[in-house]
Amino acid sequence: xxxxxxxSKAVDxxxxxxxxxxxxxxxVHRGPLVHADVPVxxxxxxxxxxxxxxxxxxxxxxxxxxxxxIEGDLRPDEIIESVEKALKEARVIDACEFRGxxxxxxxxxxxxxxxxxxxxxxxxxxxxxxxxxxxxxxxRHGV
Amino acid sequence: MARSxxxxxxxxxxxxxxxxxxxxxxxxxxxFLTILLLLYLVLALLNPSMVxxxxxxxxxxxxxxxxxxxxxxxxxxxxxxxxRLAPGIVERAGGSxxxxxxxxxxxxxxxxxxxxxxxAMLVFIPLVVATAEVAGINVARAxxxxxxxxxxxxxxxxxxxxxxxxxxxxxxxxxxxFIVHMLPFFIAWxxxxxxxxxxxxxxxxxxxxxxxxAVNLRLLVTSxxxxxxxxxxxxxxxxxxxxxxxxxxxxxxxxxxxxxxxxALLLTFAFIFVDFNELALLxxxxxxxxxxxxxxxxxxxxGVSQVISNVPATVLLTSNSRPDWLPLTVGVNIGxxxxxxxxxxxxxxxxxxxxxxxxxxxYSIPYFLAALVMSALILLLFQ
Numbered sequence: 001x002x003x004x005x006x007x008s009k010a011v012d013x014x015x016x017x018x019x020x021x022x023x024x025x026x027x028v029h030r031g032p033l034v035h036a037d038v039p040v041x042x043x044x045x046x047x048x049x050x051x052x053x054x055x056x057x058x059x060x061x062x063x064x065x066x067x068x069x070i071e072g073d074l075r076p077d078e079i080i081e082s083v084e085k086a087l088k089e090a091r092v093i094d095a096c097e098f099r100g101x102x103x104x105x106x107x108x109x110x111x112x113x114x115x116x117x118x119x120x121x122x123x124x125x126x127x128x129x130x131x132x133x134x135x136x137x138x139x140r141h142g143v
Numbered sequence: 144m145a146r147s148x149x150x151x152x153x154x155x156x157x158x159x160x161x162x163x164x165x166x167x168x169x170x171x172x173x174x175f176l177t178i179l180l181l182l183y184l185v186l187a188l189l190n191p192s193m194v195x196x197x198x199x200x201x202x203x204x205x206x207x208x209x210x211x212x213x214x215x216x217x218x219x220x221x222x223x224x225x226x227r228l229a230p231g232i233v234e235r236a237g238g239s240x241x242x243x244x245x246x247x248x249x250x251x252x253x254x255x256x257x258x259x260x261x262x263a264m265l266v267f268i269p270l271v272v273a274t275a276e277v278a279g280i281n282v283a284r285a286x287x288x289x290x291x292x293x294x295x296x297x298x299x300x301x302x303x304x305x306x307x308x309x310x311x312x313x314x315x316x317x318x319x320x321f322i323v324h325m326l327p328f329f330i331a332w333x334x335x336x337x338x339x340x341x342x343x344x345x346x347x348x349x350x351x352x353x354x355x356x357a358v359n360l361r362l363l364v365t366s367x368x369x370x371x372x373x374x375x376x377x378x379x380x381x382x383x384x385x386x387x388x389x390x391x392x393x394x395x396x397x398x399x400x401x402x403x404x405x406x407a408l409l410l411t412f413a414f415i416f417v418d419f420n421e422l423a424l425l426x427x428x429x430x431x432x433x434x435x436x437x438x439x440x441x442x443x444x445x446g447v448s449q450v451i452s453n454v455p456a457t458v459l460l461t462s463n464s465r466p467d468w469l470p471l472t473v474g475v476n477i478g479x480x481x482x483x484x485x486x487x488x489x490x491x492x493x494x495x496x497x498x499x500x501x502x503x504x505x506y507s508i509p510y511f512l513a514a515l516v517m518s519a520l521i522l523l524l525f526q
Contacts, residue, residue, distance in 0.1 A: 013354050016352065016353075016354050017353075017354040019277050020273040020274075020277060020353065020354075022269070022272070022273060022276075028168075030165065041269060042269075042273075042356070043226045043229060043266075043269045043270050043273060043356060044220065044225075044226055044265050044266050044267075044268075044269045044270070045223070045226065045356055122357055126355070127354075127355050127356060127357040128354055128355070128356050128357065129356075129357045130223070130356060130357070132221070132359075132399055135221065135399075135403065136221075136399060136402040136403035139217075139265075139403035139404070139405060140402070140403065140404075140405065140406075
């Protein structure tokens with residue numbers, strides 16, 4: 001049975017971890033249209049990806065990767081700087097949802113009025129659960 | 144803004160952009176491999192028969208063992224067991240910067256002896272950076288001392304870094320004999336590093352706790368068993384079995400470690416063997432020789448490592464001759480500190496932490512010089 005106390009613990013855990021989150025090397029998906037995601041790292045694991053909007057130079061809401069035509073190339077340093085800044089301004093939403101198949105809480109993190117990422121926490125609210133797939137992707141990109 | 148209009152910018156994209164940008168991205172990301180590829184082209188121009196001999200220039204046995212060990216290390220890393228140490232280290236430090244470094248440096252050194260120094264950097268540098276940034280301590284100093292800890296810690300065992308794997312396999316030194324011979328140097332180097340850490344002024348840091356990450360038990364157990372198996376296979380002369388068995392087991396129960404493997408690193412090691420074995424051949428033709436024993440060999444191998452990195456230095460020095468393994472091992476391991484090019488672990492640390500080279504060298508070069516003198520004295524004492 002799920003308890004509100006565990007959900008609160010999960011939210012508090014993400015709140016404690018938030019200041020340690022860092023922006024990783026952007027993963028730029030190229031093609032006729034380009035879109036860039038920035039993995040958010042906690043220690044050596046990726047937690048979730050933040051969509052980057054090259055037109056505004058700021059994060060895009062979760063669920064809205066921005067596909068654009070661009071001339072030249074996106075500058076990774078600028079993207080990292082922008083997402084680092086957003087992470088400093090980000091806050092943890094005071095409630096979470098539960099994902100049965102994964103047996104974990106999902107805690108939303110907001111920047112301004114956008115939810116930009118989700119952080120998974122174990123059912124008892126005691127451990128952060130990395131996004132293993134994204135961590136592999138980050139490693140494949142070399143660090 | 145309408146969804147459709149938000150998806151396209153007015154600026155046109157040139158057809159050539161993608162290929163050019165990808166090539167530029169590759170060079171930026173894999174600049175060490177790019178240099179090796181360029182060196183290969185230069186050497187092929189000097190000696191066209193090299194192209195035909197390329198497969199013979201690769202030390203396939205060492206390469207397969209290094210690959211198996213890196214995959215196993217990757218499994219241990221992705222299991223989260225080393226990240227799990229982070230909350231304990233931070234809590235024990237009790238808000239003291241000096242104590243934090245005095246706890247974390249030996250842990251990095253000992254971990255590197257088991258999971259390879261490059262992997263140790265992937266695990267610990269993010270922890271060091273995150274803690275240092277939040278606590279407001281000197282990130283460059285913390286990262287540099289951590290990179291040194293990984294380099295000197297990995298020197299202890301034959302599986303700590305790729306150059307040790309090459310020496311272990313080529314000389315047939317037993318696993319335990321290797322450790323026993325390297326132990327005095329390991330103790331001296333770590334003690335010197337702790338002396339550097341002791342010089343940090345005592346000050347309170349704000350970080351007292353850090354949330355834990357879940358441990359993937361399946362991957363942890365699989366990786367530990369694979370690590371033990373790989374060492375046993377290498378010790379008993381069945382090192383050729385290490386890679387196929389590791390790949391098969393990971394494909395079955397630990398695919399994360401395979402998918403997260405940096406395949407460009409494998410290519411990098413292959414070209415290190417090709418380029419530097421060829422270079423050693425050319426040097427042999429020119430009758431150029433390196434010292435074969437004692438302090439001179441140690442100083443030479445450390446010096447060459449400072450210029451071309453320590454794995455290439457090991458290949459270069461052992462390709463045509465068989466110098467004494469201990470001074471060679473000491474030299475190429477201490478040669479991993481000092482200039483950033485000394486070891487790939489340094490490059491990984493600086494890249495993750497995004498610190499300036501000048502800041503890195505401010506701490507790494509004095510350490511290298513002091514450790515070099517110390518190593519020469521220990522070698523003289525033991526001879």
